[in-house]
Amino acid sequence: MKKLFILLFFSAALAFGQTASAGKQSGTGYTEKAEFPGGDEAFKAEFHKMVNGYIDMKQYAANGLFHFIFDIDVNGKIKNLQILPKVQNSEMFIEDMMFAVKRIKKKWKPASRNGQPVESKYVLNVTFTSDHFDHGD
Structure with missing residues (x-):
């Protein structure tokens, strides 16, 4: 009886786990990816221009490669910005980077699935x- 109970417990847990993961995967697909006017390089150029124009990077210990992960909503706006790895003053750094992103005036063309815009x-x-310095005149 004890073995039967354990077998039923694990089979129920396995069945529940398969159902939950299949549901998450089906809602994330899209047929056309989000696109910034001019492409990825145009977005990177705009982003760098805004960071250099509005953010004092000397406040942060930001050296090396960072991954900016964000959502593009159905209206083409950026939201839910995450930055990895974390840095000193991480919350302030994320706020400043979000400020720079919001200064970009062009909107994204959202991803779509079956002709309908979806979040991506x-x-x-x-x-x-962080080795920025002035060369002087």
Whole structure:
């Protein structure tokens, strides 16, 4: 009886786990990915221009490769920005980077599935160096 109970417990847990993961996967697909006007390079150029124009990077210990992960909603707006790895003053860093992103005036064309706009994730890889200095005149 004890073995039967254990067998039923594990088979129920396995069946529940399969159902939950299949549901998550079916809702994330899209037939056309999100696109920034001018492509990925145009977005990177705009982003770098806004960071250099509005953010004092000397406040942060940001050296190396960072992954900016965000959602592009059905209206083409960026939301839910995450930055990895974390840095000193991470919350302030994320707020400043979100400010720079919001300064970009162009909207994304959202991803679509069967002709309908859907929310999607985007990953932007950015390399920062903190060895900025003035050369003088």
